Amino acid sequence: DKPKPDMITGGFPCQDISSANKTGKGLDGKRSSLFYEIIRICDEIPSVQHVFLENVGRIVTTDIINVIKKTFTERGFDFKYVVLTAKQFGAPHTRRRCFMIATKNFAVLKEVRLTWEDRWGDIPDNMIRVNSLEEKNEMKYRCCLCGNSVVPACVASAYNHMVHGETLPTLNIKLNIWMKSDYIEICKPLWATPYASFNLYKPYKLKSYRSTCVLFNQIWYSIGNEHRRTTEWTINPQFLEWMMGYPNDYTK
Numbered sequence: 001d002k003p004k005p006d007m008i009t010g011g012f013p014c015q016d017i018s019s020a021n022k023t024g025k026g027l028d029g030k031r032s033s034l035f036y037e038i039i040r041i042c043d044e045i046p047s048v049q050h051v052f053l054e055n056v057g058r059i060v061t062t063d064i065i066n067v068i069k070k071t072f073t074e075r076g077f078d079f080k081y082v083v084l085t086a087k088q089f090g091a092p093h094t095r096r097r098c099f100m101i102a103t104k105n106f107a108v109l110k111e112v113r114l115t116w117e118d119r120w121g122d123i124p125d126n127m128i129r130v131n132s133l134e135e136k137n138e139m140k141y142r143c144c145l146c147g148n149s150v151v152p153a154c155v156a157s158a159y160n161h162m163v164h165g166e167t168l169p170t171l172n173i174k175l176n177i178w179m180k181s182d183y184i185e186i187c188k189p190l191w192a193t194p195y196a197s198f199n200l201y202k203p204y205k206l207k208s209y210r211s212t213c214v215l216f217n218q219i220w221y222s223i224g225n226e227h228r229r230t231t232e233w234t235i236n237p238q239f240l241e242w243m244m245g246y247p248n249d250y251t252k
Helices: 032-044 057-061 064-073 133-147 152-164 215-222 237-244
Strands: 007-010 050-056 078-084 097-103 127-129 177-180 185-188 233-235
Touching: 007 032, 032 050, 050 057, 057 064, 057 078, 057 097, 064 078, 064 097, 078 152, 097 152, 133 237
Parallel strands: 007 050
Antiparallel strands: 050 097, 078 097, 127 233, 177 185
């Protein structure tokens, strides 16, 4: 028998939607068109009553959000969306994201209320030295997981806002963070959002200020050039887990 799920959750690819892609084709693009596979599943599995999606905040500044809404409403779904940033919850980065709910029965969703924990307390060491290719590969994989992830606080708050009408936080403060370890001491208001395609093997090659919005560059420029010749330094996955609001070693 085919499975009979009642909810689909996911984040379809953003590459053709993101503002970083100036020639992106939106939902008609090769990658972001995966959205229509979600619709195909809804059409083929009648038991699906709810869809909870995430994507970049830019979709609300284009006609894409209207296309998504129309696609769902034509199939009998009610549709809501909200845009949140991680810094609204105290995270040290922005990560503006749109969350969407399409449902045929809001009453059922009201039986669930999501919770989240404030995990932006003590900061783990943000740079570590590795001694083997195996360790580098593990860190690359774990960092990429963080780059593709969502902030749990945003997920829970978005759901509770759209389903239960909860008020969204307006904290939106810029944290003044002193970061200290054996290798680094930094004072920064906000970090860049982690990317899913970190070049963990050669971060020392990032010598241009043209890419200071990249998390690697923010760290390297903060400590100057003292360690730039070292090829065995990279971002600690535990630091990214902390940035994203996940428990320590969550990606291990």
